[in-house]
Amino acid sequence: MAEADGTEPPIDRLLEDIDEAFAHLSEAEEAERPTVRVLVVDDDERLAEITARGLRRLGFEADSTSRLPSSFGGAVPVVDLGILEGAGSDVLAAVRAARPIVVTGATDRPSRAMADNLAATDYLLKPVELDELAAAIKRRMK
Numbered sequence: 001m002a003e004a005d006g007t008e009p010p011i012d013r014l015l016e017d018i019d020e021a022f023a024h025l026s027e028a029e030e031a032e033r034p035t036v037r038v039l040v041v042d043d044d045e046r047l048a049e050i051t052a053r054g055l056r057r058l059g060f061e062a063d064s065t066s067r068l069p070s071s072f073g074g075a076v077p078v079v080d081l082g083i084l085e086g087a088g089s090d091v092l093a094a095v096r097a098a099r100p101i102v103v104t105g106a107t108d109r110p111s112r113a114m115a116d117n118l119a120a121t122d123y124l125l126k127p128v129e130l131d132e133l134a135a136a137i138k139r140r141m142k
Contacts, residue, residue, distance in 0.1 A: 036141055037075040038062040042103070043083040051078070051103075054130040060137065072098040076137050079118075080104055080126075081111055092118070101136050103128050 038060050042048035048064035055062035063075070068083055068091050077100040084092065095118055102120040104111060115123045122136040 035061050036137060037073075038078060038137060039069070039072055039075040040064040040078045041068060041083055042066060042080040044080070048080075051128075051130075051133070055134065055137075058130060058134050060134070068095070070094055076101065076140055078103055078133065078137075081106055081114060084114070084118075099140065101133070101140060103133070 038052070038055055040048045040052045040055070040062060042051070042064070043066055045064070045066035048066060052062040052064035066083070068079075068087060070091065071094050075098075077095065077098045079095060079100040079102055081102055081104040084095070087095075099119050099121050101122045101124065102115040102118065103124045103126060104115075105126040107125065112123060121140045124132060124136060
């Protein structure tokens with residue numbers, strides 16, 4: 001690179017130009033990646049928050065709770081089956097309408113049937129790897 005008069009440009013200006021180019025690149029990358037909201041619902045509050053933090057590191061907008069909400073407000077629900085014990089039919093209907101991703105330690109047939117009845121898009125066994133959960137969320141968004 002050279003100035004119009006053939007001299008080399010000052011290094012400070014080159015560094016500023018590079019910083020500006022990286023800033024534009026970052027903006028373009030962010031615009032390409034739509035924000036996906038996720039709500040992790042688990043009766044183990046600590047585990048729910050750890051999962052949500054991991055998802056945030058992967059670029060998701062993730063929150064956690066240890067209580068079933070009455071609606072998911074457009075968020076992709078990641079739900080532990082254990083939290084559904086004793087839930088009323090109205091709450092189960094809200095979960096079903098949201099098409100959850102079920103994350104559970106239960107491998108028995110009744111648990112799988114419950115996930116099917118909830119219209120779960122995925123059934124993942126704990127401990128779940130974050131990349132596996134992220135892939136399930138991406139499949140759910142298609």
